[in-house]
Amino acid sequence: MGVLSFLLFCYVVNGISAIAIPRISTDKRNDRPIIGVLAQEVYQPQPKQNSYIAASYVKFLEAAGARVVPVMINQTEEEYTQLFKSINGILFPGGGVSILSSGYARAAGIFYKLAMEAASQGDYFPLWGTCLGFEQLLLLTCGENLLSHTNTTGVSLPLQFTKEAAESRLFKSFPPNLIEALATENITENSHTWSISVESFMKNEALKKFYKILSTNTDGSTEFVSTMEAYNHPVYGTQWHPEKNAFEWSKPYYAHTPSAIQTTFYMANFIVSEAKKNFHSFASKDEEEKHLIYNYNPVFTGASSSFQQIYYFE
Numbered sequence: 001m002g003v004l005s006f007l008l009f010c011y012v013v014n015g016i017s018a019i020a021i022p023r024i025s026t027d028k029r030n031d032r033p034i035i036g037v038l039a040q041e042v043y044q045p046q047p048k049q050n051s052y053i054a055a056s057y058v059k060f061l062e063a064a065g066a067r068v069v070p071v072m073i074n075q076t077e078e079e080y081t082q083l084f085k086s087i088n089g090i091l092f093p094g095g096g097v098s099i100l101s102s103g104y105a106r107a108a109g110i111f112y113k114l115a116m117e118a119a120s121q122g123d124y125f126p127l128w129g130t131c132l133g134f135e136q137l138l139l140l141t142c143g144e145n146l147l148s149h150t151n152t153t154g155v156s157l158p159l160q161f162t163k164e165a166a167e168s169r170l171f172k173s174f175p176p177n178l179i180e181a182l183a184t185e186n187i188t189e190n191s192h193t194w195s196i197s198v199e200s201f202m203k204n205e206a207l208k209k210f211y212k213i214l215s216t217n218t219d220g221s222t223e224f225v226s227t228m229e230a231y232n233h234p235v236y237g238t239q240w241h242p243e244k245n246a247f248e249w250s251k252p253y254y255a256h257t258p259s260a261i262q263t264t265f266y267m268a269n270f271i272v273s274e275a276k277k278n279f280h281s282f283a284s285k286d287e288e289e290k291h292l293i294y295n296y297n298p299v300f301t302g303a304s305s306s307f308q309q310i311y312y313f314e
Contacts, residue, residue: 033275034288035061036071036083036090038111038133039313040097040104048314051103055298055309056247057093057130063246064268066275068293072313073103077110084114086282086291089126089234089275092133094191094241099136100145108133112140119233126234126274131192134228134237138196142206147194151219156186156255157240159215159226168214170229170236174266181259188226188240188263189254190217191306195224195239211235234274242267250306 037058039051051073058068069087071080090111097104115125129137139145159182165171171179181187198216201207215227217239226239244254246264282288289295298309 028279030088030276030279031065033066033088033272033278034069034086034282034292035066035272035275036069036087036111037061037293038071038090038092038104038107039073040093040095040132041073041102042312043096049312051313053293053311053313054093054307055311056243056307057091058293058298058311059247060243060264060268061091061272063265064272066272069291070293070296070311070313071107071111073107075107080107080110081114083291084111084118084125085280086288088278088280089128089271090115091271092127092129092136094131094133096132099132099139104132105136105139108136109140112137115235116233124234124274124277125280126236126271126278128235128271129237130243131239131241134239135192135194135196137235137237138207141210142204144204146196146200146204146207148197148200148222149193150195150222150224152190152192152195152217152224154191154251154253156189156253156260157217157226158182158184158186159188160217161215162213164212165214165227168212168229170214170227170270173270178259178262178266182263185255185257185259187245187255187257187260188217188238188242189244190226190240192239195219195222198223198225201225211237234277236271236274238267248306248308250302250308 037053039053042049042052053070061068092108099105115127118125135147161183211228211230213225213228216223217226229236242264245256245260248254296311298311301310302308
């Protein structure tokens with residue numbers, strides 16, 4: 001679908017989604033959402049630095065009106081289950097650990113299972129995956145690692161929207177000028193060596209039934225899926241990094257144009273708006289405050305890392 005056709009369709013549907021998904025009552029809203037961000041192993045651990053979260057993911061969610069709880073690796077399933085009942089959504093961030101055998105992968109699998117079980121009971125719990133998190137969602141959904149190598153390490157690209165994007169929950173509220181920018185400007189940053197090709201995706205029945213493809217990209221030889229959302233669950237993923245445009249500065253291919261910054265905040269606003277449909281809560285204010293990211297201090301790492309700041313955990 002061309003950009004003009006996409007924009008015209010956006011006006012015609014007037015923001016009404018054609019896809020019905022299980023939802024909690026829409027006459028309620030949680031204006032104090034708390035979203036978990038999953039930590040992952042440090043490649044070369046140091047004392048008190050065994051796992052980390054890039055601060056850009058925290059800022060990304062906070063900028064749209066959410067608070068953040070770090071989800072530590074190597075916790076018991078009981079601890080993860082209790083945390084699931086206390087937060088309003090979870091973000092699986094990008095990174096470099098294994099989607100098969102890491103603590104990150106194990107924790108993501110538990111939260112995915114809990115979210116699917118909750119959805120069957122009408123409990124709306126959003127899952128978001130960025131880059132590595134996107135790849136993790138694919139594996140959790142179909143049970144197979146279908147990724148293949150692509151030449152996509154350090155490049156910003158325009159999105160190639162599919163016809164499904166126009167009626168998607170994710171993009172339907174984006175202003176037409178931003179949709180046009182996303183389709184024509186190099187503002188979606190890719191930092192991955194693995195992707196799922198459109199061909200592999202479409203050959204897998206589990207993925208086809210669960211997700212709709214909203215955008216694709218190409219490295220010149222392989223067309224790969226770059227944005228997706230589930231048909232009937234609040235599960236979303238981008239192979240690209242919406243948080244980097246506004247909050248990371250160390251690489252020349254991080255776009256900081258007005259439309260790039262606007263992309264960051266529209267994406268964040270969508271994720272947080274999804275979390276506002278969930279009403280999980282901590283047992284007490286003290287318990288809530290004990291878990292919040294405010295209990296930790298980010299470290300400046302911009303001189304030696306692609307992240308400006310990192311939260312480290314023991």
